[in-house]
Each structure stands twice: as structure tokens, then as C-alpha cells.
Amino acid sequence: MYAITGITGKVGGEVARHLLANGQPVRAVLRDRAKAADWAAKGCDIAIADMANAEQLAAAFAGTQGVFILPPSDFDPEPGYPEAKRVIDQVTRALMTARPQTVVCLSTIGADAPHDNLLTQRTLMERSLNAIDLPVSFLRPGWFMENALWDVASARDEGVLRSFLQPAGKAFPMVATRDVGRVAADLLRQHWAGTRIVELEGPARVSANDLAQAFAAVLARPVRVEIVSRESWEGLFRAQGMKNPQARIRMLDGFNEGWIEFSDQGRSAVKGDTALLEVITALVAGGAAT
Numbered sequence: 001m002y003a004i005t006g007i008t009g010k011v012g013g014e015v016a017r018h019l020l021a022n023g024q025p026v027r028a029v030l031r032d033r034a035k036a037a038d039w040a041a042k043g044c045d046i047a048i049a050d051m052a053n054a055e056q057l058a059a060a061f062a063g064t065q066g067v068f069i070l071p072p073s074d075f076d077p078e079p080g081y082p083e084a085k086r087v088i089d090q091v092t093r094a095l096m097t098a099r100p101q102t103v104v105c106l107s108t109i110g111a112d113a114p115h116d117n118l119l120t121q122r123t124l125m126e127r128s129l130n131a132i133d134l135p136v137s138f139l140r141p142g143w144f145m146e147n148a149l150w151d152v153a154s155a156r157d158e159g160v161l162r163s164f165l166q167p168a169g170k171a172f173p174m175v176a177t178r179d180v181g182r183v184a185a186d187l188l189r190q191h192w193a194g195t196r197i198v199e200l201e202g203p204a205r206v207s208a209n210d211l212a213q214a215f216a217a218v219l220a221r222p223v224r225v226e227i228v229s230r231e232s233w234e235g236l237f238r239a240q241g242m243k244n245p246q247a248r249i250r251m252l253d254g255f256n257e258g259w260i261e262f263s264d265q266g267r268s269a270v271k272g273d274t275a276l277l278e279v280i281t282a283l284v285a286g287g288a289a290t
């Protein structure tokens with residue numbers, strides 16, 4: 001039995017679908033019972049647990065061969081990351097109680113970055129799970145191609161892609177969530193000792209210009225890149241309601257300045273096979289709101 005957290009989201013859903021397609025038993029770990037029916041209909045066990053509740057998580061992980069940990073995203077964390085630390089503490093305790101045979105934890109590129117930034121939340125998760133005596137794989141994917149969902153409306157309605165990744169021609173490690181889920185499902189079925197890190201990116205690196213070109217091809221209209229200037233970020237993020245934009249700003253700096261990178265510029269990273277155009281086609285078909 002494989003317990004999958006974050007199953008109602010993009011990556012967790014892919015992990016579960018891959019396991020089910022390979023005839024493996026899956027326990028769907030959800031916080032919202034209203035979302036259980038779809039997974040029960042697919043033949044999954046259901047466990048209700050919040051990522052910040054060790055008791056619920058330990059029950060959900062009990063008797064499993066493998067557990068997939070998807071740490072919840074927090075783009076606007078309080079200084080010092082208290083919420084992430086609460087989740088890390090509860091997840092760690094639950095794993096120590098349930099002692100599954102293997103653990104795959106979704107981490108991120110930049111979990112080893114030298115400067116504090118939004119991804120430090122995953123540095124802390126890795127540090128905590130490194131200290132438990134279980135086989136743990138940390139899957140570190142690049143930037144999700146699906147983040148381009150936020151560009152669908154402006155590309156479609158204005159022919160503009162506003163980019164925080166810059167300069168426009170610089171190519172970044174990106175990957176489709178379908179590939180992340182498939183690799184995580186494969187890792188869950190392997191056996192290893194201790195902890196290990198698996199870096200993952202897509203078949204080719206992607207620049208803002210590439211994103212604009214992909215949108216232009218799919219939308220059949222010109223799409224140009226507009227660089228969002230570094231000086232405007234803080235005001236922009238605060239206007240959008242963020243209270244602590246620095247962590248996100250430093251993450252973007254890390255990508256743009258190159259200190260958020262894979263260990264050897266991605267040469268030894270596992271490569272997914274989903275192309276950018278496929279993801280953009282699906283996002284446009286999904287039709288993001290204006």
C-alpha cells in the first residue's frame with residue numbers, strides 16, 4: 001500500500017494515477033472528505049489527515065510500503081517559516097511513528113541554495129527527514145511548467161507574457177508535473193538505504209522567450225515578453241496582498257542570478273519527456289480566467 005498526500009493536487013494526483021495504472025494499491029490521504037469520492041471510485045483506500053496533524057498522518061501512513069510527502073505551498077510565509085516548521089515537525093513525527101518501508105518527499109531545485117529564500121522551507125524539510133532512520137528520497141524538480149497558468153490570460157487577451165524570470169533569453173530548468181508524478185511513483189517502488197537526492201528537469205531548458213513562443217503557437221497570435229523590473233516587484237506583490245514578499249523576491253533572484261541551480265547545471269539530472277508545447281496546449285485549453 002502506498003499513501004499519497006497532496007493527491008487532490010497536480011503532482012500527488014499524477015503519482016497516484018501512475019501507481020494505479022501499474023496495479024498498485026493506493027491510500028488517498030486528503031484533508032477534505034468532500035474530495036474523497038473520486039479516489040474511492042478508483043479503488044483507493046481513503047484516509048483523512050491534515051499535513052499539520054501528526055496523529056492523523058501516522059494513522060494514514062500505518063502499514064504502508066511507501067509514503068509520498070507533498071509539503072503544502074506557502075508563497076507568503078511569515079518570517080522564520082513557522083507554518084512550514086509546524087508541518088515539518090508533524091510529518092517527521094508521523095513518519096517516525098508509522099515507519100513505512102520507504103518515503104519519497106517532494107522537495108525542489110534550490111533546496112541546497114546558499115541564501116535564504118522561499119525554498120528554504122524545503123531545506124528545512126530535507127534537514128528534518130535526513131535525521132530520521134528511514135530510507136528517504138528527496139525529489140528535487142525544477143520550476144513547474146504549469147506555473148505558466150498565470151500567463152494564459154495575458155498571453156491570450158493582450159499578447160503579452162510578463163516575466164519575472166530574466167533576462168528573456170536565459171533558459172531555466174523547468175519540468176511538467178506529469179513527469180514529476182511519474183518519477184515520484186517510480187521512486188516509491190524502488191528499494192534503497194539511507195537518504196538520496198534525485199534532481200529532475202524537462203527535456204530542454206526554457207526561457208521567457210520560449211514560453212512566449214509556445215503561447216504564440218498555441219494561441220495562433222503574436223505574444224511578446226515584457227520583463228517585470230526588479231524594482232517593481234515588492235510594490236506589485238504587496239498590491240496583490242502579500243505581507244512578506246522578500247522570500248519570494250529572493251527566490252526569483254536565486255533563479256535569475258544563478259544561485260538556485262542543480263548541482264552540475266543539470267547534467268546529471270533525470271530528464272522528463274513532456275515538452276513545453278504540450279503543457280501550454282493543455283493550459284490554454286483549460287482556459288484561465290482573465
Ligand SMILES: NC(=O)c1ccc[n+]([C@@H]2O[C@H](COP(=O)([O-])OP(=O)(O)OC[C@H]3O[C@@H](n4cnc5c(N)ncnc54)[C@H](OP(=O)(O)O)[C@@H]3O)[C@@H](O)[C@H]2O)c1
Binds near residue numbers: 032141144
Ligand atoms: N511550482 C513550482 O514551480 C514547484 C517547483 C518545485 C517544487 N514544487 C513543490 O510542489 C508542491 C506543490 O505541488 P502541486 O503543484 O501538485 O500542488 P497543488 O496542485 O497546489 O496541490 C496541493 C495539494 O496539497 C494539499 N494540501 C495543501 N495544504 C494541505 C494541508 N494542510 N493538509 C493536507 N493537504 C494539504 C491540497 O489539498 P486540497 O485539495 O485539500 O487543497 C492539494 O492536494 C510544493 O511542495 C512545492 O514546493 C513546486
